[in-house]
Amino acid sequence: MIEPRYPSLFEINTRVWLYRLSREAGKPITLADVDDATLDDLARRGFDWIWLLSVWRTGAASRAVSRGNPAWQAEFRSVLPDLTQDDICGSGFAISAYEVDEALGGKAALAVFRARLAERGLRLMLDFVPNHTALDHPWTKTRPDFYLQGSEQALAAQPENYCRVDTDHGQRILAYGRDPNFPGWPDALQLNYANPALQEAQMAELATIAEQCDGVRCDMAMLALPDVFLRTWGVTPEPFWPKAIAAVREAHRDFTFLAEAYWDLEWELQQQGFDYCYDKRLYDRLRHADAGAIRAHLGAGLDYQDRLARFLENHDEPRAASVFPWPRHRAAAIVTFLAPGLRFFHQGQLEGAQVRVPMHLRRAPTEAHKADIAAFYDRLLAALRTSDALRKGAWSLIPPQSAWAGNPTWQDFISYAWQSLDGGRYVVVVNYSDHQGQCRLRLPFDGLACLEVRLTDVMGSEVHLRDGSDLLDPGLYIDLGAWRYNVFRLDPAGS
Missing domain, CATH: 3.20.20.80 (Glycosidases)
Known part of the structure; x- marks a missing residue:
């Protein structure tokens, strides 16, 4: 399998x-x-x-x-x-x-x-x-030696961590399972x-x-x-x-x-x-x-x-x-x-x-x-x-960029790129904050220049056409409300 x-x-x-x-x-x-x-x-x-x-x-x-x-x-x-x-x-x-x-x-x-x-x-x-x-x-x-042994002093000091156990080898004081x-x-x-x-x-x-x-x-x-x-x-x-x-x-x-x-x-x-x-x-x-x-x-x-x-x-x-x-x-x-x-x-x-x-x-x-x-x-x-x-594809983190000077909301975005050997491409972007935000994403995909690209949100209903060169620089413009996201599949516009 x-x-x-x-x-x-x-x-x-x-x-x-x-x-x-x-x-x-x-x-x-x-x-x-x-x-x-x-x-x-x-x-x-x-x-x-x-x-x-x-x-x-x-x-x-x-x-x-x-x-x-x-x-x-x-x-x-x-x-x-x-x-x-x-x-x-x-x-x-x-x-x-x-x-x-x-x-x-x-x-x-x-x-x-x-x-x-x-x-x-x-x-x-x-x-x-x-x-x-x-x-x-x-x-x-049969095998009390497989367990952590305690003592009378340990039992008296930490009764929450030890107990008496009757074994085939006599009574023992053993530790309860725990983490530190x-x-x-x-x-x-x-x-x-x-x-x-x-x-x-x-x-x-x-x-x-x-x-x-x-x-x-x-x-x-x-x-x-x-x-x-x-x-x-x-x-x-x-x-x-x-x-x-x-x-x-x-x-x-x-x-x-x-x-x-x-x-x-x-x-x-x-x-x-x-x-x-x-x-x-x-x-x-x-x-x-x-x-x-x-x-x-x-x-x-x-x-x-x-x-x-x-x-x-x-x-x-x-x-x-x-x-x-x-x-x-x-x-x-x-x-x-x-x-x-x-x-x-x-x-x-x-x-x-x-x-x-x-x-x-x-x-x-x-x-x-x-x-x-x-x-x-x-x-x-x-x-x-x-x-x-x-x-099965190749994943990479996309560093979000400021949408314009003086706008700090790009820091609230988390974005990924996915690409498969057969050419499948996805962009995942999330505004992980409680307010509206904007950013740009420079997509790490080869072969976009001079193409018209269709972006289809597989987790929503949005469909956009974008110039492939613009997706590389200055990058895909994103404007999302609080806790909103897109999962875009990228295809040539004519396909």
């Missing part, structure tokens, strides 16, 4: 999805039972990857913590006022075994689902959680990457997962980096990712690794073998509405940008429709999904959902679809699906 240079990924919360499909069908629906029309629609929208979130088994002990934690209960009830205990299935990242949950159909159902995706040209991504396990993972009994900036997660235990045997065991787990999918999204991947582990736990492990990724690729040459990554560690993780890393920096700058900072971020080399996963929301972030007011939401989406890299969409985003569903729940609230948001994403996905230039 040949993947485009800039693929699209769609994240699905599997337990929430199948629960809804089951209620609509009036009977249990497993992964093997998802109807053809649903899968056909995923392919029709132009996705290349389906990431099934939370397919692995969650243990009873961690689920009990989810059902009993008062702070979590308050969050759950804010999402589901009619919450029941059955709605709380435990965090999909508190994994007791890398075995497909029987409620989802088990391993056989996942294999059927994957084969049906492949028939439609879609690849399957699953989770790997390197940092921690559920409280009742078998290793907690927050208290521990009380439904998970921290793995010890300073133990070489643990690293070997985790590589074996990855090998098992890799037999069942085409790629993995690695939760909090930076926590296993030696420097981060040292800062968190005071011990320095040997690097894990380079050898683990190499081992999987030896058996599955085209296997893909996506890292959840923060703290500006994306480049380091890319160098250790990850195909893609979350681009949280772009997301944050879009939320802060700083066009200059966004342009600076997009000025990085394509060796870095091509391997970033661009998103406006995911299961950890607030819903885009709740934090990006309309029409700013549209402007942010144009900047994000028409930049180079992996285009990362989230279940519910395309319909304008506003409520983020916690990872511990199997049910989402019922929300009305937003027709304007759905129509926008339908058009954006159609543009991505039908244009070789936007999926």
Whole structure:
């Protein structure tokens, strides 16, 4: 299967999805039972990857913590006022075994689902959680040395970060899983990457997962980096990712690794073998509405940008429709999904959902679809699906120029050029501000001089004829209102 240079990924919360499909069908629906029309629609929208979130088994002990934690209960009830205990299935990242949950159909159902995706040209991504396990993972009994050990003093001083665990080797004090900036997660235990045997065991787990999918999204991947582990736990492990990724690729040459990554560690993780890393920096700058900072971020080399996963929301972030007011939401989406890299969409985003569903729940609230948001994403996905230039072409940042002396609004623009080998050309321009603005764009395309060029906005209704020489110098004149944009396809006027 040949993947485009800039693929699209769609994240699905599997337990929430199948629960809804089951209620609509009036009977249990497993992964093997998802109807053809649903899968056909995923392919029709132009996705290349389906990431099934939370397919692995969650243990009873961690689920009990989810059902009993008062702070979590308050969050759950804010999402589901009619919450029941059955709605709380435990965090999909508190994994007791890398075995497909029987409620989802088990391993056989996942294999059927994957084969049906492949028939439609879609690849399957699953989770790997390197940092921690559920409280009742078998290793907690048989291999407590795989976990970070605590002491009576540590437990007394930091009860939020340690707990007592009964093991086959006697009672131990073990650390809860955590990152260095927050208290521990009380439904998970921290793995010890300073133990070489643990690293070997985790590589074996990855090998098992890799037999069942085409790629993995690695939760909090930076926590296993030696420097981060040292800062968190005071011990320095040997690097894990380079050898683990190499081992999987030896058996599955085209296997893909996506890292959840923060703290500006994306480049380091890319160098250790990850195909893609979350681009949280772009997301944050879009939320802060700083066009200059966004342009600076997009000025990085394509060796870095091509391997970033661009998103406006995911299961950890607030819903885009709740934090990006309309029409700013549209402007942010144009900047994000028409930049180079992996285009990362989230279940519910395309319909304008506003409520983020916690990872511990199997049910989402019922929300009305937003027709304007759905129509926008339908058009954006159609543009991505039908244009070789936007999926496979050469991208460059266009520096906006002042439209006239003394007009500073050019600084509010973000603009790109796309060009494919077959001659397809696009110009993307966004006024990422809350006021009217003007600029000029000197287009970086050869062969425009002495031509009359038609500019057709594939995300709107505008059509313009322009002299090709003028598009080169002084450049295409742009005048856009607050948060407005154009995605122009350029064609010879006579074509």
